[in-house]
Amino acid sequence: MGKYSQSLQMSMTTALVISVCIVDSVTIAYDGSVMGSVNVMESYSNYFSLNTATIAVNSTAVYLGAILIAPFAGKIVDWRGRKEAIVESCIFNIIGAAISGAAQNIAMFIAGRMIIGLGMGLAQTSASSYVSETTAPRVRSLALGLYFTCWALGSFLATGVCYGTAQMDPSNWAWRIPCLVQMFAPICVLFIIPFLPESPRWLIYNDRTDEGLEVLARINGSTTDDPSVQLQFQEIMDTLTYEKSEGKSLGFKEIIRNAPNRKRLYLCLSVAPLTMLTGSNIITYYYGTMLSQAGITSSKTQMEINMVLSAWQFFVATAGSILAEGLGRRFLCLSSLGLCTIMFYGVGGMTARFGTSDDTSGVYGTVAFIFLFMGAYSFGLTPLTNMYPPEVMSYNIRATGMAMFTLTAKACGVFVTMVFPYMFDAIGWKTYMVNASWNLLFFVGVYFFWVETKGKTLEEIDELFDGVKHSDAPTLAAFEEKRAAVSEYEV
Template sequence: MSTFQRQYVSNLVPGNQKLFTAILIMVAVVNSATLGYDTSVMNGLQILPSYSEYFHLNVATTGLNNAASWMGSILCTPLLQFVPDKFGRRKAIMVSATVCFIGITLQAAAQNIGMFIVARIIVGLGTQLSSGAAPALLGELLPAITRGRILGFFFSCFYVGSLTSAIINYGSQHIQSTWSWRLPSLLQIMPSLVALCLLPFVPESPRWLMSKGHDAHALEVLIVTQGKGNPNSEVVKSTFAEIQAAMMSEKTQLPQNPWKEIVSTAPNRKRLFILCTFGVMINSFGNFVVSFYLGKILDQAGITNTNTQTQINVILSCWSFVVACIGSYMLDVIGRRKHALGSVAGMIVCLYLVGGLIKVYGESTNKSGIYGTIALIFLFQGCYAFSITPMTSLYATEVSQYKLRTTGIAIFRFFDSGFGLMSSFALSYAMEDLGWKFYLINASYNIVFFVIIYFSWVETKGLPLEEIALKFEGPTALSGQMLSDEASPGEGDLKQPEKRDGVVTTLSL
C-alpha cells in the first residue's frame, strides 16, 4: 500500500491526534479568553477612579458603557449564521479577530464617552462572531469522546481572559495617568492575535466542506485528524458515512432556508425553545451582576477600599477558572441535564443568603457578616462556573443539526446578548433602588429556569453530533442511511468521493 499523500490539508495540521487535540484546546483557550477579557475589563475599569473621573460617569453612562458591547453583539447575530456557513468557520474566526483589532484600538485611544462607546460596540461585534464560529468549528472537528470536555473547556477559558484582565487592572491602578485604563484596554488585542497565529494549524470543518460539495477534502480532514493518516481506518469510514447520511437526510427533511426550518417541525420548535430560554438564562442567573458590578456588590457588603476590591476581583477570577475546568471534565461524567440542575439549585440558595446577609450586615462593621457575604459570592460564582460556563459553548452547538447549527447558535446568542444589553441598563438602577431585595428577586426567577431545564432539556452526553438528532426526531433523523450505505466506501476499497466541481480524485491504496 502506498503512502498516504495530503492533497488538501496543510502540512501544518498535525497528524498526531494528541498534538492536534492540544492545538484545538489552545484555539478554545484564546478565543474564549477574548470574550472573558472583553467582558471583565469593564468590571476592572469601573473600580479604577481614573476611568470614572475621566469620563465623568454616572448611573446612566455606567450602564451605557457596559451595554455598548452587547449592542455590538446584537448587531452581529444575523452574521453568526451567514458568515460561518457562507465562507467557512476558519475565515469567520479571521474576520472576528480583524474586527476586534479595530475596536480595541479605538477603545484604547478614546478621547470622550462617545468614542469609547462606539469602540465597545465594534469589539462586541467582533467577539460575538468568534463566539459563534469557534464553537461550531471545534464541535465539528472533535469526536464525541472529547467534544464535551473540550467544548466545555472553551467557555471555561472565559476566566483566563477574566483573570488576565483582573491582574492587569490590579497592576495598572498605580499608573498616575489615563494609561491606568488605556493599557488594560489595549492589551485586549493579545488573545485575538494569538488566535490568528493558531489558524494555520487547524483544518476547516469536514461537515462544512461536505455541505459545499468538497467531499474529497472533507474525507482527507477526517483521515488526518481521526484516522492517524490511514485511509482504511474504520473510524474514518464510519464517521464519514454517518456525516454523509445526516447530510443527505437534512437535504430531504430540511429543504427550506434554515431560519424557516427552525420553526417548521415540532422537534425543531423544541430546539428553538431550548435555545431561546437558555440564551435568556445566561445573563439572568445573577452572574451578570458579579461580572459587571462586583464593585457595587462589595460596596453594599461594606468593602469600599479600591485595592481590596481589585484583589477580590483577581481571586474570584482564579476561583472561577479552576471550578469551570473541573466542571468541564465532569460534563461527560454527570451529564448535561443533571449538571445544570445541580448548579442552578446552588445559585438559588446562594442568592437568597447573599440578600439576607447584605440586609443584616451591609452597612455594619461586623467582619463575620462581611466575610460571610464574600464567601457566598464565591460559592454563587462557583455554582455558575461549574456548569453554566462550560455549557455556554457546548449545549447550543450540540442540540442543532448541521444545517441549523449556526442558525441555532445565532438565535441563542441573540437572546444572550439581548438580555445582556437589558441587564446592562437595568441592573445598575435595580441595585441602586432595591438594594438587598434585588438578590431575592433574582433567586426567585431562577426557580423558573430550574423548572424549564428539568422539563425541556435532553441529555447529549457521549453522543456523536449526528446521533443527537435521534433525541429530537427519532429514527427518521437518519433516514438517509440506506442511501449513504450505498454511496459510502466499501471495505478495503476506500476512495475519495467525486468532487462536485468536476475534479475527480482517488486515493491510491
C-alpha cells in the same frame, strides 16, 4: 503512522482547535472584568464624567454590537466557513480594542466597544460551531466545556492587568492599557489558525468530501480507513444527503419550519437566560458595587478578591468540563442551577445583615457566599454555555441557531447592564433576592424540557428530535462496544 503519533496528533489538533476558539470566551470575560475594574478607577470616571446611565451604556455597547451582527452571523459562517469567520471576528476585536483604548471622548469609547461587540457576536456563532464539528465525539464535551471555561482565564487576565495599572491612577493610562491589552488574544489566534483544518462537516456539505474525510481522520487521531472514522464519515454523509434531499435549506426559514426544529431552537435559546440572568453577570460587571454594599470599599482589595475569584472559577469550571460526559448535561445544569439559587439567596441575606456593619467576619462571610455562588455557576453553567446549544442543533441550522443564541444572550446582557445599576440604586440587597427567585423558573424549565445528549455523535442527537436516524450506520457507542468485545476475545 504509529498509534502514539496518531494520539499525539489528535491531542494537538484538539488543543489548537480549543485555543483558537477561546478568543470568544476570553474576550467576553476580559471585557466584563475590565469594565468591572475600570468602573472603580478615578481616572476613568473623571475622564468621561460618568454617572449611572453612562456607566450602563459603556458596559452595554459590546452587547449592542453583537446584536447588530447576529442576524448576519449565521449566513457568514455557513457561506465562508467556520475558520474564516473566526479570523474576521479577531480583526473586529483588534480594531475595537485599539479604538476604545485610544478614545478621546465617550462617543469614541462606545464606538470601539461596539466594534468589539461585532467580533464577539461573530466569534460566538463561528467558534462554538467549529469546536463542536471539529473534535472527536469522545472529547467533544470536554472541548466545548474547556472552550468556555477559558472565560475564567480572560477574567483573571483582565483583573491582573487592571490591578497593575490601578497603581497609575489617576493617570488615564490606568484604564487605557487594559483596553488595549484586549487585542492580545485575537492577535495570538491569527498566528495559530492557519495551521488548523476547516470543519469536516462544512467541507462535506460543500462537496469537498475527500478533505472532510482527511480531517475526520486527523481529529480522531487515526487513518481514513479506520472503521470508526469510516462510520462517522458515513453518518455525516447520510445525514447531510438526507437534509439536502428533503430540501432543507440553511437559514432562518428552516429553523422554524417544523416541530423538531422549533424544539431544537427552544433548547438552544434556553441556555442564554440560564447563563446570563442567573446572577453571574451581576458579579462580573458590578462586583465593585456588590463588595461596596458588603462593606469592602477599597478598590485595591476589590481587585485582589476578583483575581482570586477568577482563579477559583477556572479550576471549578475545568472540573465540570471533565465530568460533563459522565454526569450528563441535565444533571450538570440542574445541580449547578440549584446551588446557584441557594447561594444567591445567601448573598442577599448576608448583604442585608452585614452590608452596613463593621462586623469583619460578616463582611467576609458575604464574600464567601459570592465565591460559593461563582463556584456553583462555574461547575455546570460555564461549561454548558457553548456545549449544549450547538449539540442540539442539526448541521443545516447550527450556525443560524448559534447566531440566534448569540442575539438572545446579548439581549439578556443588555438587560443586565442597563437594569441592574438602577435596581441596586433602588432596592439594594433585595436585587439578589429577586434574581434568585426567577432562577427557580429556570430550574423547572430544564427539568421538564431538556433532552440528554451525552455519549452521542452530533448526527445521533438528531434522532432525539426527528424520531429516526438518517443513516443506516450503527451508533458509534455500539460499534466501539462491539470492537472492544472482539479485541478482548482475541486476547
